[in-house]
Amino acid sequence: MLPRSIRARLTTAATLVAAAVFVGASVLTLATVRGAGASADVDAALRWIHLMVFLGTPLVLVIVALLTWAAVSHALRPVERVRAELAEITGRDLSRRVPVPPTGDEIADLAATTNHTLDRLERSAETQRRFVADASHELRSPISALRAQLEMAASYPDETDWPATGTRALAAADRLTGIIDELLMLAKLDAGALTQRRVVDLRAVAEEQLRHRAGGPVPILLRARAAAPVLGSPVQLDRLLTNLLDNATRHALSRIEVEVTVREEQVVVTVTDDGDGIAPEDRERVFERFTRLESARAKDKSGSGLGLPLSREIATAHGGTLTVADHAPGARFVAVLPLHRG
Numbered sequence: 189m190l191p192r193s194i195r196a197r198l199t200t201a202a203t204l205v206a207a208a209v210f211v212g213a214s215v216l217t218l219a220t221v222r223g224a225g226a227s228a229d230v231d232a233a234l235r236w237i238h239l240m241v242f243l244g245t246p247l248v249l250v251i252v253a254l255l256t257w258a259a260v261s262h263a264l265r266p267v268e269r270v271r272a273e274l275a276e277i278t279g280r281d282l283s284r285r286v287p288v289p290p291t292g293d294e295i296a297d298l299a300a301t302t303n304h305t306l307d308r309l310e311r312s313a314e315t316q317r318r319f320v321a322d323a324s325h326e327l328r329s330p331i332s333a334l335r336a337q338l339e340m341a342a343s344y345p346d347e348t349d350w351p352a353t354g355t356r357a358l359a360a361a362d363r364l365t366g367i368i369d370e371l372l373m374l375a376k377l378d379a380g381a382l383t384q385r386r387v388v389d390l391r392a393v394a395e396e397q398l399r400h401r402a403g404g405p406v407p408i409l410l411r412a413r414a415a416a417p418v419l420g421s422p423v424q425l426d427r428l429l430t431n432l433l434d435n436a437t438r439h440a441l442s443r444i445e446v447e448v449t450v451r452e453e454q455v456v457v458t459v460t461d462d463g464d465g466i467a468p469e470d471r472e473r474v475f476e477r478f479t480r481l482e483s484a485r486a487k488d489k490s491g492s493g494l495g496l497p498l499s500r501e502i503a504t505a506h507g508g509t510l511t512v513a514d515h516a517p518g519a520r521f522v523a524v525l526p527l528h529r530g
Contacts, residue, residue, distance in 0.1 A: 202256040203249050210248050266295045282310040334360040370494040377501040387528055388425050390416040390455055391448045397429055406440045412448035416455040419528040420506040428502040431495035432459040432521050439463030455525045462518040471512040475500045
C-alpha cells in the first residue's frame with residue numbers, strides 16, 4: 189500500500205526506479221563480462237561487479253531517496269504555506285489571502301485560483317450580510333406600522349374607524365407579503381433554482397400584462413409583431429415584466445411603451461417611460477438590492493427596492509441581461525434573452 193504523503197510517494201517511486209536502473213545496468217554488465225570468456229581478469233572483474241552491486245545498491249538508493257525527499261520538500265514548501273494560511277481563514281474573516289509563489293508554475297496557479305475563489309466568497313458573504321441587514325430593516329417597517337395601527341385601535345376601540353383600520357392593516361400586510369415573496373424568489377435564484385422550464389412566448393406575456401393593467405393610471409402601448417419564444421420559468425418571466433411595468437408606472441408622466449422584438453438569436457423586451465429618467469451614475473445602483481433613489485422614494489414610499497434587482501436576477505438566470513439604456517425623456521429598461529427555436 190502506497191503512503192498517503194505525496195512527498196513519500198514520489199520518494200518511493202524515484203527510489204524504485206533508481207534501483208531498477210542500477211540493478212539492470214549491473215546485470216547487463218555482468219552478462220557482458222561473462223560473455224568475454226574465462227580468465228583471471230574476468231573473474232576479478234566479476235567479483236568487483238558483485239561487490240559493487242551488493243554494496244553500491246543500498247548506497248545509491250539512500251542517496252536517491254534523500255535527494256528526492258529534499259527536492260520534493262522544497263517544491264511542496266509553497267503548498268504547505270498555502271495550506272497553513274487556508275487553515276487560519278474563517279467565515280468571520282475572509283479578507284486574508286494565501287501567498288502566491290513567484291515560480292509561475294502549477295502551484296502558483298493553484299494559489300492564484302484559491303485567492304480568486306476567496307475574493308468571490310468574500311464578496312458573496314458581504315452581500316449576504318448586507319442583504320440580511322437590509323431585509324431585517326425592510327421587514328421591520330411594515331410590521332411596526334401594522335402593530336402601531338392595531339395597538340392604537342385596541343387602546344381606543346370606541347373611537348376607532350374599524351373599516352379604515354382594517355384597510356390600512358391589509359395594505360401593510362400586502363406590502364409585507366410582497367417583500368417576503370420577492371425575498372423568497374431571490375433566495376431561489378441565488379441557489380440556482382430554475383424550475384418548470386418550458387417555452388414561454390414573451391409577446392403573450394406582455395399582452396396578458398396589458399389586459400390586467402387596462403384602465404390603469406398610465407396608458408401602456410405595446411409593439412410586438414411576432415411570437416417571441418424563450419425557454420424558462422413562466423412565473424419568473426412574468427415577474428420580470430411585472431416589476432418593469434410597476435417601476436415604469438410609478439415614474440411615467442403620461443405613457444409607457446413596451447416593445448417585444450426578435451433579433452437574430454435574441455428576444456429583446458424594452459420598457460420605456462416618459463418620467464424623470466435615471467442619471468448615468470445611478471444606472472447600476474438601481475439593480476442593487478434594497479436600493480431606492482430619492483426620486484423613487486418621493487413618488488412611492490411603499491416600494492421595497494427589490495423589484496429591479498429581482499428582474500435582473502431572473503434575466504441572468506435565463507442566460508440574458510437587463511440594463512438601463514440611454515433615453516430622454518424618461519428611462520428605458522432593456523431585457524435581452526436567448527431565443528428558443530423549437
